[in-house]
Amino acid sequence: METIELRGCLEDELIEICKENGLKRFRASQLFQWVQQKTVRTWEEMKNIGDRDRQILRSRLSLYPLGKVREQRSEDGTRKYLFRLNDGETIECVLMDYERTRSRDRHTVCVSTQVGCAVGCAFCATGLQGLQRNLSVGEIAGQVLDITHYVRQEDPDFQVTNIVFMGMGEPLLNYDQVLKAIQLLNHEQGQNIGMRRMTISTCGVVPRIIQLAKDNPQVGLAVSLHTAQDEVRNDLIPMNRRYPLDQLMAACREYTHVTRRRITFEVALTTENARREEAEALARLLNGQFGHVNLIPVNPVVGTGMERPNPEQIKRFAQVLEDAGISVSSREERGADIDAACGQLRRLWEGEL
Ligand code: SAH
Numbered sequence: 001m002e003t004i005e006l007r008g009c010l011e012d013e014l015i016e017i018c019k020e021n022g023l024k025r026f027r028a029s030q031l032f033q034w035v036q037q038k039t040v041r042t043w044e045e046m047k048n049i050g051d052r053d054r055q056i057l058r059s060r061l062s063l064y065p066l067g068k069v070r071e072q073r074s075e076d077g078t079r080k081y082l083f084r085l086n087d088g089e090t091i092e093c094v095l096m097d098y099e100r101t102r103s104r105d106r107h108t109v110c111v112s113t114q115v116g117c118a119v120g121c122a123f124c125a126t127g128l129q130g131l132q133r134n135l136s137v138g139e140i141a142g143q144v145l146d147i148t149h150y151v152r153q154e155d156p157d158f159q160v161t162n163i164v165f166m167g168m169g170e171p172l173l174n175y176d177q178v179l180k181a182i183q184l185l186n187h188e189q190g191q192n193i194g195m196r197r198m199t200i201s202t203c204g205v206v207p208r209i210i211q212l213a214k215d216n217p218q219v220g221l222a223v224s225l226h227t228a229q230d231e232v233r234n235d236l237i238p239m240n241r242r243y244p245l246d247q248l249m250a251a252c253r254e255y256t257h258v259t260r261r262r263i264t265f266e267v268a269l270t271t272e273n274a275r276r277e278e279a280e281a282l283a284r285l286l287n288g289q290f291g292h293v294n295l296i297p298v299n300p301v302v303g304t305g306m307e308r309p310n311p312e313q314i315k316r317f318a319q320v321l322e323d324a325g326i327s328v329s330s331r332e333e334r335g336a337d338i339d340a341a342c343g344q345l346r347r348l349w350e351g352e353l
Pocket residue numbers: 123124125165166167168169170171201202203223224266268296297298299300301341342
């Protein structure tokens with residue numbers, strides 16, 4: 001009989017499996033809490049489940065913790081992990097701003113949703129690798145569980161508080177798995193992370209943005225806009241040829257209409273696009289849209305030829321948006337000293353391994 005991935009199961013599914021196998025219902029709650037809340041990685045650690053029941057459960061369920069291949073620590077508190085999956089593929093996962101003394105109340109994890117990515121954006125190290133496969137529900141939620149497990153070895157009270165689906169891959173092209181992982185991470189007997197503390201980032205998969213508004217209006221949405229011009233965006237983000245800006249903005253309007261939620265628009269600035277005309281075009285595009293612009297200096301990736309603008313250029317760009325009444329923030333790329341742009345590390349390390 002084929003086994004089911006334990007870390008991808010909701011409590012109700014575990015109750016069903018226990019029932020089918022003649023086990024008591026409370027076993028399901030115990031199992032769920034061991035993996036989802038206490039982040040244990042082996043059957044042996046589940047102390048309150050007796051040998052006989054454990055044998056039965058093991059024959060139906062598989063437990064695949066992610067293996068830590070590498071960990072890098074940045075001076076600013078960012079930690080970057082390279083995890084190995086059960087079939088040997090690797091993914092990246094980042095814990096942002098983690099420090100023992102500061103920001104004790106906010107620990108954000110940047111989660112991957114696919115191995116590689118089919119979209120192929122011009123500036124993205126993950127895009128350069130193509131798509132290997134989708135991640136399973138257990139592998140998506142498992143990144144949060146395993147980071148928690150590793151950090152708790154040094155800091156037993158550690159708890160992830162926020163999640164951004166901004167790692168490798170396009171979350172809306174692995175839609176069902178990502179939504180189920182969100183449900184798992186939100187579960188109160190598990191990590192209990194609020195829906196509003198999780199954000200999905202997309203390059204603009206229009207039909208899925210509209211569907212997301214209906215399926216989960218609570219979770220946050222970030223749209224990787226980068227430019228307000230179709231000709232430029234076609235080259236940067238090939239998805240734009242399928243869903244150009246007018247369709248994308250219509251989907252964003254519908255999303256805010258249904259959810260009443262503000263969208264974050266990500267704009268990576270390069271020496272090319274950090275110009276006044278670009279900022280003005282962006283201000284026109286976002287006129288009337290309930291949103292917030294997040295400016296990020298591009299993280300230079302070998303082979304893309306893109307460079308960061310200087311802080312003065314970024315400031316001027318932000319000013320144009322602000323003058324047009326658009327809410328804007330700019331942040332320094334985190335973990336810049338450890339190649340934190342997702343996909344970069346895997347590319348570097350895979351070359352060495
Ligand atoms: N596929 C989704 C989520 C993963 S990418 C998306 O595209 O939104 C997460 C974010 O990192 C996106 O905003 C993406 O545009 C940005 N990004 C990718 N490569 C980058 C780089 N080299 N520098 C700065 N941002 C980058």
